[in-house]
Amino acid sequence: xxxxxxxxxxxxxxxxxxxxxxxxxxxxxxxxxxxxxxxxxxxxxxxxxxxxxxxxxxxxxxxxxxxxxxxxxxxxxxxxxxxxxxxxxxxxxxxxxxxxxxxxxxxxxxxxxxxxxxxxxxxxxxxxxxxxxxxxxxxxxxxxxxxxxxxxxxxxxxxxxxxxxxxxxxxxxxxxxxxxxxxxxxxxxxxxxxxxxxxxxxxxxxxxxxxxxxxxxxxxxxxxxxxxxxxxxxxxxxxxxxxxxxxxxxxxxxxxxxxxxxxxxxxxxxxxxxxxxxxxxxxxxxxxxxxxxxxxxxxxxxxxxxxxxxxxxxxxxxxxxxxxxxxxxxxxxxxxxxxxxxxxxxxxxxxxxxxxx
Amino acid sequence: xxxxxxxxxxxxxxxxxxxxxxxxxxxxxxxxxxxxxxxxxxxxxxxxxxxxxxxxxxxxxxxxxxxxxxxxxxxxxxxxxxxxxxxxxxxxxxxxxxxxxxxxxxxxxxxxxxxxxxxxxxxxxxxxxxxxxxxxxxxxxxxxxxxxxxxxxxxxxxxxxxxxxxxxxxxxxxxxxxxxxxxxxxxxxxxxxxxxxxxxxxxxxxxxxxxxxxxxxxxxxxxxxxxxxxxxxxxxxxxxxxxxxxxxxxxxxxxxxxxxxxxxxxxxxxxxxxxxxxxxxxxxxxxxxxxxxxxxxxxxxxxxxxxxxxxxxxxxxxxxxxxxxxxxxxxxxxxxxxxxxxxxxxxxxxxxxxxxxxxxxxxxxxxxxxx
Amino acid sequence: xxxxxxxxxxxxxxxxxxxxxxxxxxxxxxxxxxxxxxxxxxxxxxxxxxxxxxxxxxxxxxxxxxxxxxxxxxxxxxxxxxxxxxxxxxxxxxxxxxxxxxxxxxxxxxxxxxxxxxxxxxxxxxxxxxxxxxxxxxxxxxxxxxxxxxxxxxxxxxxxxxxxxxxxxxxxxxxxxxxxxxxxxxxx
Numbered sequence: 001x002x003x004x005x006x007x008x009x010x011x012x013x014x015x016x017x018x019x020x021x022x023x024x025x026x027x028x029x030x031x032x033x034x035x036x037x038x039x040x041x042x043x044x045x046x047x048x049x050x051x052x053x054x055x056x057x058x059x060x061x062x063x064x065x066x067x068x069x070x071x072x073x074x075x076x077x078x079x080x081x082x083x084x085x086x087x088x089x090x091x092x093x094x095x096x097x098x099x100x101x102x103x104x105x106x107x108x109x110x111x112x113x114x115x116x117x118x119x120x121x122x123x124x125x126x127x128x129x130x131x132x133x134x135x136x137x138x139x140x141x142x143x144x145x146x147x148x149x150x151x152x153x154x155x156x157x158x159x160x161x162x163x164x165x166x167x168x169x170x171x172x173x174x175x176x177x178x179x180x181x182x183x184x185x186x187x188x189x190x191x192x193x194x195x196x197x198x199x200x201x202x203x204x205x206x207x208x209x210x211x212x213x214x215x216x217x218x219x220x221x222x223x224x225x226x227x228x229x230x231x232x233x234x235x236x237x238x239x240x241x242x243x244x245x246x247x248x249x250x251x252x253x254x255x256x257x258x259x260x261x262x263x264x265x266x267x268x269x270x271x272x273x274x275x276x277x278x279x280x281x282x283x284x285x286x287x288x289x290x291x292x293x294x295x296x297x298x299x300x301x302x303x304x305x306x307x308x309x310x311x312x313x314x315x316x317x318x319x320x321x322x323x324x325x326x327x328x329x330x331x332x333x334x335x336x337x338x339x340x341x342x343x344x345x346x347x348x349x350x351x352x353x354x355x356x357x
Numbered sequence: 358x359x360x361x362x363x364x365x366x367x368x369x370x371x372x373x374x375x376x377x378x379x380x381x382x383x384x385x386x387x388x389x390x391x392x393x394x395x396x397x398x399x400x401x402x403x404x405x406x407x408x409x410x411x412x413x414x415x416x417x418x419x420x421x422x423x424x425x426x427x428x429x430x431x432x433x434x435x436x437x438x439x440x441x442x443x444x445x446x447x448x449x450x451x452x453x454x455x456x457x458x459x460x461x462x463x464x465x466x467x468x469x470x471x472x473x474x475x476x477x478x479x480x481x482x483x484x485x486x487x488x489x490x491x492x493x494x495x496x497x498x499x500x501x502x503x504x505x506x507x508x509x510x511x512x513x514x515x516x517x518x519x520x521x522x523x524x525x526x527x528x529x530x531x532x533x534x535x536x537x538x539x540x541x542x543x544x545x546x547x548x549x550x551x552x553x554x555x556x557x558x559x560x561x562x563x564x565x566x567x568x569x570x571x572x573x574x575x576x577x578x579x580x581x582x583x584x585x586x587x588x589x590x591x592x593x594x595x596x597x598x599x600x601x602x603x604x605x606x607x608x609x610x611x612x613x614x615x616x617x618x619x620x621x622x623x624x625x626x627x628x629x630x631x632x633x634x635x636x637x638x639x640x641x642x643x644x645x646x647x648x649x650x651x652x653x654x655x656x657x658x659x660x661x662x663x664x665x666x667x668x669x670x671x672x673x674x675x676x677x678x679x680x681x682x683x684x685x686x687x688x689x690x691x692x693x694x695x696x697x698x699x700x701x702x703x704x705x706x707x708x709x710x711x712x713x714x715x716x717x718x719x720x721x722x723x724x725x726x727x728x
Numbered sequence: 729x730x731x732x733x734x735x736x737x738x739x740x741x742x743x744x745x746x747x748x749x750x751x752x753x754x755x756x757x758x759x760x761x762x763x764x765x766x767x768x769x770x771x772x773x774x775x776x777x778x779x780x781x782x783x784x785x786x787x788x789x790x791x792x793x794x795x796x797x798x799x800x801x802x803x804x805x806x807x808x809x810x811x812x813x814x815x816x817x818x819x820x821x822x823x824x825x826x827x828x829x830x831x832x833x834x835x836x837x838x839x840x841x842x843x844x845x846x847x848x849x850x851x852x853x854x855x856x857x858x859x860x861x862x863x864x865x866x867x868x869x870x871x872x873x874x875x876x877x878x879x880x881x882x883x884x885x886x887x888x889x890x891x892x893x894x895x896x897x898x899x900x901x902x903x904x905x906x907x908x909x910x911x912x913x914x915x916x
Contacts, residue, residue: 319751331552
């Protein structure tokens with residue numbers, strides 16, 4: 001795999017691990033953020049009968065690069081009354097939290113940052129760091145709006161982890177593994193082996209599982225939406241109430257870090273949904289590489305399918321964002337505690353009973 | 358263990374995305390809940406009333422545009438009617454029809470801004486842009502008639518500045534046909550969205566008697582279930598020639614007089630305005646539009662109060678004349694200003710997010726609140 | 729319990745309705761235009777920058793009086809008898825040299841009140857709307873076609889004329905007085 005390849009190439013394990021750790025950042029997250037920001041602006045524009053960025057490059061293709069150049073040039077403002085240490089650490093922490101999640105995500109069968117057995121558990125655990133970072137940002141800014149935003153954000157993210165975990169447990173009961181690579185391998189073959197269609201479970205149980213898997217998918221999609229603070233759950237940065245939430249006081253590259261983290265997070269949660277329910281990097285219709293005998297083509301195809309599905313769900317997030325209004329903080333909690341958790345729990349019980357068959 | 362808690366004072370505005378201008382709200386918060394709201398106004402005070410004393414009567418018209426800049430046509434309409442009342446002028450019928458068409462188009466345009474920004478306040482950005490897209494079409498109609506998109510100076514004392522351009526009536530008809538399905542689209546996208554209903558229904562309930570006691574007018578009063586519209590109840594111009602209804606709030610999604618009702622009454626009013634425009638376009642007579650414009654306005658000594666149903670409520674002008682070419686005193690009863698008075702009362706016990714929802718549903722224009 | 733499921737149903741169904749609306753709009757052509765490269769067709773009544781055709785201006789000050797914000801400043805000098813200023817395009821006789829016609833376009837509120845009273849239709853609003861400046865002083869437009877020297881000359885001419893006239897008058901008066909004196913002396 002990639003790590004072994006670099007270890008052989010450089011002859012040093014430390015160097016190899018650094019390279020393979022940075023690989024997703026430079027090969028994937030940064031380009032993805034660049035494209036996703038532009039995509040978001042273009043999608044929103046066309047939904048609103050506008051054109052969006054059109055000036056920089058063909059149809060504004062280079063707009064994000066221009067924006068980043070602008071952000072780099074901007075003055076890094078730290079107000080006098082900010083808690084400087086926390087203020088400076090917070091964006092790093094937020095970004096680190098969302099970036100670390102990529103370590104356990106299998107992009108293809110031959111590239112996974114760290115093939116640990118508790119991969120799913122690790123992702124959910126590590127994204128807790130994001131919560132700390134956001135609270136830090138809100139507190140250190142010494143601003144009432146940011147503090148309110150941060151408090152809302154923390155309450156929201158912690159609450160919505162419960163339905164997420166419940167769905168993860170549901171999947172765990174059917175597949176029996178938390179290793180994301182194995183989870184994907186279970187769903188290999190054609191698309192009817194995906195978990196959303198009952199997985200590769202034999203017999204009548206598969207058909208019985210389908211409706212409950214769809215419900216489970218709905219629950220986890222809604223709760224991950226809340227975890228990345230996207231509309232209708234974007235109350236931490238509700239611009240009409242809290243100006244811009246916890247990152248109101250940030251400027252320049254620190255602001256860009258939050259931005260980058262948000263988009264990285266969007267893809268991370270989409271990737272989790274894809275791995276859990278839509279076969280991860282598995283192709284829905286079999287591999288071209290297999291049929292024409294070029295086996296090196298398979299990982300590339302897998303990367304394509306993984307990105308394709310992931311970006312599909314990111315697009316769905318954008319579509320929702322530009323359609324829906326925003327919930328109020330108590331309604332958000334009601335969605336979590338009154339609707340998602342009971343549904344996820346009942347779903348868990350039923351799926352458990354079905355797996356006994 | 359008793360936790361030591363304290364109230365937080367949050368200054369919302371004057372620079373805040375959803376205070377609709379430069380309103381400053383001093384919120385006293387218990388966590389996310391509102392204990393008390395104080396609104397501070399005056400950041401946009403431009404001395405309209407004092408300025409008017411130094412102007413001749415026709416020169417006041419461009420100043421009235423700048424009060425409620427989202428309903429300029431209606432401000433001019435009210436001012437012109439009041440001065441005509443003072444002068445005892447007889448107005449050609451074509452002028453009256455033109456004024457009604459303009460006024461109702463302006464009502465739709467103003468409500469579109471109110472609804473669109475309300476959606477944006479709640480978090481839905483797309484309806485906002487859809488509303489503005491349609492408003493631009495109305496503004497283009499105004500532009501071809503008067504030459505300006507926002508501050509028209511079109512309705513003058515005794516007439517209108519210019520006759521309608523030749524294409525106007527056809528384009529207006531086209532707009533009415535174009536706009537009808539857009540209301541349904543807005544309803545699909547926003548009005549009946551469950552999240553939107555949850556955010557606005559049962560929020561900021563304004564009972565009928567309280568509304569009357571506070572002197573609240575316009576869509577806000579009608580949303581509380583009171584059937585009061587100056588176009589019908591104190592009819593002016595040629596409104597009595599048209600067939601239209603006064604929509605009132607019915608508490609369909611919650612309680613009568615909640616924010617959702619205030620929102621929905623505006624949508625229903627747009628439909629009624631379309632009806633009026635359709636009829637007016639059919640019935641408009643030919644004639645001269647400037648024959649009644651006086652060369653020099655020098656009203657007799659006296660005072661007069663004139664009122665019209667502005668998109669936001671009762672817009673009243675009280676003019677004292679000392680017989681010279683300048684008014685001695687002009688006092689404006691601005692609907693936004695009066696409607697804002699109840700804001701603090703409505704907010705108590707709600708959350709921060711509701712403050713925005715309530716403020717948006719009142720639909721204030723700071724230009725008129727501060728004048 | 730019924731309400732509970734009804735809520736879920738309502739939430740999901742209305743979200744799908746909304747999403748179908750936005751989805752349809754993905755394929756609706758944009759209503760916006762690419763402004764600096766594509767410019768909208770403006771109607772003929774467009775009210776933007778003021779323009780004064782000085783050939784027709786008779787210096788009657790009506791526009792300055794109509795302006796609610798006093799952004800028009802006009803100074804005029806009477807012509808001396810042997811000067812001929814010609815006619816305006818609608819046949820009015822010009823009797824005044826306009827030595828100052830400044831419009832402070834920064835103050836202008838584009839109300840068009842100055843346009844209507846003009847007897848020769850020489851002040852009007854054009855459809856030029858791109859005239860921002862870095863210096864506020866550049867927004868004071870001077871419409872007078874005379875050069876600075878000419879303006880001075882007209883002023884001096886008029887003053888000279890007035891002085892001459894005054895001198896003439898005085899001379900006449902003196903002459904008259906002298907005559908009177910003579911007469912009275914004669915009577916004696």
